[in-house]
Amino acid sequence: MGRAEKVVLAYSGGVDTSVCIPYLKHEWGVKEVITLAADLGQGDELEPIREKALKSGADQSLIVDATASFIQDYAFPAIQANALYENRYPLSTALARPLIAKLLVEAAEQYGADAVAHGCTGKGNDQVRFDVAIAALNPKLKVLAPAREWGMSREQTIAYGEQYGISAPVKKSSPYSIDRNLLGRSIEAGPLEDPWFEPPEEIYLLTKAIADTPDTPTYIEIGFEQGMPTHIDGERLSPVDLVTRVNQVAGEHGIGRIDMIENRLVGIKSREIYETPGLIVLIQAHRDLESLTLTADVTHYKRNLEETYGQLVYNGLWYSPLKAALDAFIQQTQQRVTGTVRMKLFKGQATIVGRQSPNSLYSPDLATYGAEDVFDHKAAEGFIYVWGLPTRVWAEKTR
Incomplete structure (x- = not known):
């Protein structure tokens, strides 16, 4: 039966x-x-x-x-x-x-x-x-x-x-196991199972070898609205077109290769190679924009939850109560994460060279060391005394 x-x-x-x-x-x-x-x-x-x-x-x-x-x-x-x-x-x-x-x-x-x-x-x-x-x-x-x-x-x-009539596959010249979607490729198995083995160039498809990348950098401006990528160089794109565009330009500069020993959920360590050019760049840009638009305590607290979020997704708990609770927190934090991040793509590196936002919490008058400085330097002495008081008491009692 x-x-x-x-x-x-x-x-x-x-x-x-x-x-x-x-x-x-x-x-x-x-x-x-x-x-x-x-x-x-x-x-x-x-x-x-x-x-x-x-x-x-x-x-x-x-x-x-x-x-x-x-x-x-x-x-x-x-x-x-x-x-x-x-x-x-x-x-x-x-x-x-x-x-x-x-x-x-x-x-x-x-x-x-x-x-x-x-x-x-x-x-x-x-x-x-x-x-x-x-x-x-x-x-x-x-x-x-x-x-x-x-x-x-x-x-x-x-x-x-x-x-049952299922023809045997033609003998593969490639011994690798590959999974691909719009976000990238994962490559494993074959000689890659030896963690000392250097991945050959033949396994890569989305990213160029550094030797073959352009000798001049490309600058790209990524626009976000409430934490969602929406624009490339001022042009609004659909999500699919945006990821496709960033994949192409980042891959052209050899960005997005990952070679790691990964801890699988079932207890096995595996050697994994990933190509994720666009996704790496978008996360890097988004995280930088958060540093401009979120308060310090929200930023620091969110960083701790991001690790938990990544583990939940990796471990198959996308549809779980904890994941839903984290989603609610993250969505609340994204309300003011709107702006543009400017990146320099060159020789395998994505470097952030500028950021701006209508919701920026950066105050030039407070940050400057020039004549425009409005920070009350005298207030610092009292702050330091109160901030360091527990340490001072501890030191006096333990000497």
Whole structure:
């Protein structure tokens, strides 16, 4: 007896998700498999993927263009949060998972499916992100993960697929595992599993090698409205066009490469390479604009919450009570984060060279050391006495 009657399967067109189709039907007794491939701006031609799903035995094959929602509803809130996992990774891949989970749940409800499925293995983060997000959105749906349970090696998986007409992939010249969307690329596996191995230039696609970047800098002005990126060099752009533009110009200057040893949620350390040119630049610009427009206590307190926010997203808790509470706090802080940040892009570096805002808290009359100075220097002596009083008392009592 099968585990489910009708299943919506997250589908990428790869070996594992293709083999999931006959496996669900023949091993687990699923009667109908509907595949769903999400277009998140990865640049792939999705019609061949749709056709491959049908050839692999899918009863229906869905393509959903969710790029606009991906940027507006997932990437931009993460930029407002300055979200970085372990202070380095801007969550380009992780941010896609709660959206894909939402699309799966919506499709299951639309087509009357009693389960959803994915092709994640038992060693990665994505299985957690999918399972937890789906449970948060519709706890009544079953979640099936064949690749986590079938126990087949890569070779056995290919052989199983061949039994059902799924052609073996042409031997890949590249040993790397790559995931891509509009925010960037993640590259892992193969020789990169050796943390001493230097990544070869061939793995990069969105960012130029420093030796190949222009010998003159590019200046770019990024405009924000309430913490959301809205303008490039004074031109208002849609979220998708804005990210595309910043990706291109930052990548041209070799900005956005990350090589890190990452702590996965399941307890494994993994070596990960990321290319996220636009996302890195936008977070850097946004954070700088906050320094101009937020009070010191809000800025400092928000920095602590940003680390928690990044961990929540990485750990698959996008749809969680704590994440919702942090969202409310972050949205409140963004009300005055409006202005423009000017950046110099050159030889792998994005350097902030100017910022301005109608809500600026910077006061030239207070900051200057010139004749215009209005700061009351005499007040400093009393302030220092009161500020240092606990230290003075402690010192007197411990001598």
